Amino acid sequence: MDDDDLIETLNELIETCKDGEYGFRSCAQHVKSAELATLMVRRADDCRRAAAELQQQVTMLGVTAETTGSAAGALHRGWVALRSTLSAYDDLAVLRECERGEDVAAKNYRRALDKSLPDPVRRLADRQYLALKYSFEQICALRDEMQVRA
16 A cells, blocks of 8 residues: 555545544434433543544644545534434434434444555554444443333
8 A cells, every 4th residue: 555545545534533533522412311311421531532543643744634524514503503403402313313323323434444554553553443342332221221211
């Protein structure tokens, strides 16, 4: 993989992480449950740290790293806000949107991990992908629990 491809891949993952950070912060503002809000803020912080690690890798290649999320992520956050408003800030609806967002993020990481990444970048992306999978499973479990109670 040449440097241009690597930079593009890293910047795509940075956008994914920034989308997650912004999305989880938005969700934290829309949930009623203090426990869920805390989880969302913690997950937003995880995404912020992951983006910073990826940005460091880009900087080491002598290029300015991506600092924002994607247009698709902004649309998703808008949808979360709209959906939450329409459903009276229903925590279950917000969890479903978080699940959908994490699913998109996981696909982006799998696409990156299918490439010939240098070992340090692969280890970083693998570690971040495992954390994302754990978050996804946690969100799905909370969603399932909430559906049973509903």
